[in-house]
Amino acid sequence: MSHPQADLVLTGGPVHTVGPARARATSVAVRDGRITAVGHDEVRELIGPGTEVVDLAGRLLLPGFQDAHIHPMGAGIELGQCDLTGTTDPREYVRRIASYAAGHPDTEWITGGGWSMEAFPGGNPTAALIDAVVPDRPVFLPNRDHHGAWVNSRALKLAGIDAHAPDPADGRIERDADGNPTGMLQEGAVHLVGRLVPAPTLAEQTTGLLRAQGVLHSLGVTAWQDAIVGTYANMTDPTPAYHAAIDAGLLTARVVGALWWDRARGAEQIPELAARRAETARDRFRATTVKVMQDGITENQTAAMLGPYLTGCGCASDNSGLSFVDPADLRTYVTELDAAGFQVHFHALGDRAVREALDAVAAARAANGHRDTRHHLAHLQVVHPDDVPRFRALGATANLQALWASHEPQMDELTIPFLTPERAAHQYPFGDLLRAGATLAAGSDWPVSSPDPLQAIHVAVNRRLPEAGSDPRPFLPEQRIDLGSAIAAYTAGSAYVNHHDDTGSIAPGRLADLVVLDRDPFDGPPQDIASTRVLQTFVDGERVYAAPDA
Numbered sequence: 001m002s003h004p005q006a007d008l009v010l011t012g013g014p015v016h017t018v019g020p021a022r023a024r025a026t027s028v029a030v031r032d033g034r035i036t037a038v039g040h041d042e043v044r045e046l047i048g049p050g051t052e053v054v055d056l057a058g059r060l061l062l063p064g065f066q067d068a069h070i071h072p073m074g075a076g077i078e079l080g081q082c083d084l085t086g087t088t089d090p091r092e093y094v095r096r097i098a099s100y101a102a103g104h105p106d107t108e109w110i111t112g113g114g115w116s117m118e119a120f121p122g123g124n125p126t127a128a129l130i131d132a133v134v135p136d137r138p139v140f141l142p143n144r145d146h147h148g149a150w151v152n153s154r155a156l157k158l159a160g161i162d163a164h165a166p167d168p169a170d171g172r173i174e175r176d177a178d179g180n181p182t183g184m185l186q187e188g189a190v191h192l193v194g195r196l197v198p199a200p201t202l203a204e205q206t207t208g209l210l211r212a213q214g215v216l217h218s219l220g221v222t223a224w225q226d227a228i229v230g231t232y233a234n235m236t237d238p239t240p241a242y243h244a245a246i247d248a249g250l251l252t253a254r255v256v257g258a259l260w261w262d263r264a265r266g267a268e269q270i271p272e273l274a275a276r277r278a279e280t281a282r283d284r285f286r287a288t289t290v291k292v293m294q295d296g297i298t299e300n301q302t303a304a305m306l307g308p309y310l311t312g313c314g315c316a317s318d319n320s321g322l323s324f325v326d327p328a329d330l331r332t333y334v335t336e337l338d339a340a341g342f343q344v345h346f347h348a349l350g351d352r353a354v355r356e357a358l359d360a361v362a363a364a365r366a367a368n369g370h371r372d373t374r375h376h377l378a379h380l381q382v383v384h385p386d387d388v389p390r391f392r393a394l395g396a397t398a399n400l401q402a403l404w405a406s407h408e409p410q411m412d413e414l415t416i417p418f419l420t421p422e423r424a425a426h427q428y429p430f431g432d433l434l435r436a437g438a439t440l441a442a443g444s445d446w447p448v449s450s451p452d453p454l455q456a457i458h459v460a461v462n463r464r465l466p467e468a469g470s471d472p473r474p475f476l477p478e479q480r481i482d483l484g485s486a487i488a489a490y491t492a493g494s495a496y497v498n499h500h501d502d503t504g505s506i507a508p509g510r511l512a513d514l515v516v517l518d519r520d521p522f523d524g525p526p527q528d529i530a531s532t533r534v535l536q537t538f539v540d541g542e543r544v545y546a547a548p549d550a
Contacts, residue, residue, distance in 0.1 A: 005048025007031050008512070008541050012056040014520055017506040018063050018491050022484055028061060030512040033540035038506055054536070060520040062487065063505050064222030064513035064537065065453040066254075066494035068399050069345070069378045069443030071146075071227055072216065073238040076208030077200055078447055079215075082112030084141065085447075088119040088409070090129065097141070098133035109197050110134055113142035114447060115150065117299050118409030124174050127153045127183025140197050142190065145448050147297045149190045156181050159193045168192070170263065170324055172300070186300045187322070205241035206248075212446075213245075213253055217545040219452050220515035220534040223254035225443070225498055227345065227378070229280075229287050230260030242285045252544045254513075256498045257287035258345045263324045267336055274340055288499070289343040294330065295353035296322055298381055299414040303350035306384060309418045320352065327356040334360035334375075335367045343373045343499075345399075349381040351426065358387055361394045370395060376441060376497050379404075382419070382426050383433075391438035397497050398433045399441045400489060402460035403449045405430065405479070407471035430460060431479040440485065441493035453490045454521075458530035460486040466530030483522060483529065512541035516550070 006029035013026030017038060027043035029036045037043045047053060082100040084093050093115055101110050117123030123143075130139045130152035138155035142148065156162070163179040171188030173181050185193060200208070216224065231237050238257075245251040257280070259273050273290055280287050296302025301309045304321040311317045325333070334344050346357040354377060361375050376397035381404070391398050404411075405428035416424050434440060442460075444451045458466050461483050463474040474480070481489075495504025502511050516536040521529045537545040 003046055004031060006036060006046040006051050008052045008054070009043060009047050010054040010056055010061055010514070010516070011044060012058065013061065014056075014058070015061045015506060016487065016522070018488050019505050019507060025506070028506060028514070030541040033512055033542075035506060035508055035510045035512050038508060054516070056516065058520065059535065060517045060522070061506070062220070062515050062517065063491040063495075063503065064515050064539065065220045065490045066498060066500065066504065067216070067221050067224040067443045067446070067451065067453070068376065068441040068494040068497045069227045069401065070224045070446050070451065071235070072212035072224065072446065073205055073209040073226075073241050074235055075447035075451070076210070076212030076215070077204060078112055078114060079211055080208065082110055082141065083114060084112060085114035085144065088116045090119050090125065093119065094129055094133055097130060097139065101134045101137065108137065110137060110139040111141070111197055113146070113149070114144050115141060116144055116410065117148070118413055123299055123414050124182065124184040125150045127151060127156060127181075130183070138196070140193055145297055145299065147190075147302070148184060148186045148300060149193065151183055151185060151193050153183070155193050155196075156183065158196055161192055170322060187296045187302050199236045202240055202244060205236060205238065206244045209238065209241045209245055210250055213251070216253065216451055217537045218534060219454070220537050221253070221451065221453065222513040222515070222537060222539050223495070223498060223500055223503065225256045225258060225289065225345065225494075227258050227445070228260050228291055229257035232260050239280050239287070243280075243282055246283045246285060251284050252539050253284065254498070254500060254503070254539075255285045256289055257285065258289040258291035259287050261290050261292045261333070263293065266329065267333055270333075270336055270340060273342070277342070289345045290337050291345045291347070292330070292334075293324055293347040294357055295324060295348060295350050297349055298419070299410055301418060303381065304353040304356070305350040305382065305423065306352045306355070307420065307423065310420065312417070321350050323353060323356060327359065330356055330360045331363035335364045338364035338371060338373050338375070339368050341371075341373065344375045346375070346377045347379060348377045349379045351382040351384045351387070351423065354380060354383050355387055358390045358394060358396060361396050362390075365394060374497055374499065378443065381428060382423055383429050384426060385432070388429060388432045388438070389436045391433060392436055397439045397441050397493065399443055399497065400428075400430055400460065401443060401445050401449065402430070402456040402486070403444070404428065405463055406459050406465045406475045407473050408465060411475070412471075425476065427476060429479050430481045434481050434485055439493055439496060440489040441497040442486070442489040443494065454532050454534075455530050457483070457486040457490060460489070461526050461529060483526065512538055514538040
């Protein structure tokens with residue numbers, strides 16, 4: 001019996017299928033965008049005159065990576081603005097701000113960001129630093145976490161922020177001893193200035209989105225979940241950009257959008273979200289998820305904890321962080337969202353926020369039964385041990401941002417000193433979650449941190465950063481996970497979260513979303529994982545990225 005010839009055959013393996021048995025093959029055939037055969041030399045019988053043959057030459061073939069928590073349009077736009085990433089030198093920040101302002105004399109607002117909190121005492125830069133180089137135009141620069149923003153005096157004046165301005169309920173204006181604002185805004189206070197920043201044009205948004213897509217394809221990412229679809233703080237709704245890219249035939253990735261939950265409102269917004277879900281679905285984009293930000297971050301002590309943060313002297317403070325949505329209301333909202341067929345994507349860093357999110361999932365399960373909504377909790381910096389087994393029991397996926405699970409200044413200087421030793425030991429418990437049977441997915445939170453899955457996989461396995469000169473100590477090494485599990489989280493796990501059930505593994509009938517690496521990282525020592533590069537990326541069997549030396 002003859003079989004139709006393949007459009008594409010990748011052969012000369014190895015092929016890591018990420019199937020249940022973690023089986024390996026050496027050849028894969030593709031026809032009409034789907035995998036038709038997985039095996040060994042017999043697959044080569046499907047090669048015909050019109051078949052493209054890719055010789056893997058011993059390099060590893062994987063399913064395409066999927067990022068389960070990312071902000072690509074904003075990241076792409078920021079790459080074209082005042083970019084403060086890649087350094088922790090305050091003088092370099094000021095130099096870049098001055099240089100960008102000089103190079104853009106007609107720009108009304110100086111925007112961009114990506115600076116690191118550890119560059120400044122307490123994580124808080126001052127307006128005076130920017131005023132020295134840009135006194136006449138407003139400057140608005142979110143930090144790399146995007147939970148705070150550094151602004152100059154002109155921006156504070158335009159927003160009416162002075163010593164008499166109250167803190168918003170969900171944020172904080174940093175002040176000096178006399179109560180005057182210093183130029184640092186935390187959480188909800190960011191919006192006080194962010195709402196004044198002119199929104200990027202649709203052309204700028206689309207350019208940013210496509211710039212980000214190019215970066216992600218070069219890193220082997222074929223699909224993602226956009227973690228904020230809607231308008232929040234200074235973030236512009238990316239939906240029109242996705243539609244513009246689709247209409248132009250330029251969106252090649254598969255995208256699930258997480259519709260922003262307005263925490264100033266209640267359940268009355270659910271019908272509106274359902275309408276948006278129906279109205280915005282188009283081609284490769286669908287907004288079937290709702291994003292609930294339940295707390296803040298540890299570095300500015302807004303992550304919601306079960307007990308108080310410590311003060312600089314090691315004493316208990318009166319602050320346990322912020323729960324942005326009342327826990328009782330959260331249970332009601334999540335139950336209603338689940339009944340409406342929505343997946344809920346929780347931002348939950350602190351152990352109290354994690355528990356509140358799991359309690360909400362439990363309430364939904366009790367009221368609605370176990371629906372295929374695949375709720376997931378992102379970040380999971382501190383998880384109480386009692387809550388670890390609940391992920392499996394409730395069918396809640398643990399969405400890991402593995403790059404954060406390492407010794408670096410924001411961890412060692414701005415986090416650990418302000419957590420009790422017990423709570424500090426419960427950070428990023430990937431190993432415990434895996435051993436407890438939780439489903440693991442993975443994402444980058446780009447532009448908060450690098451979008452490179454291989455960098456994150458390196459940290460998940462090693463619990464330390466790969467860069468030369470980084471702290472050599474593994475961070476809570478008992479929470480390491482193995483390479484196969486880390487890859488599965490970034491492929492099959494994220495595909496599960498995204499309801500992309502015909503992706504995430506290499507098997508006949510699956511969509512041919514594939515990535516070719518420059519080596520097989522299973523063959524080398526764990527400390528070399530991060531040196532692995534992507535050579536080629538395919539979506540639907542079509543090449544969307546090829547390295548110059550591929």
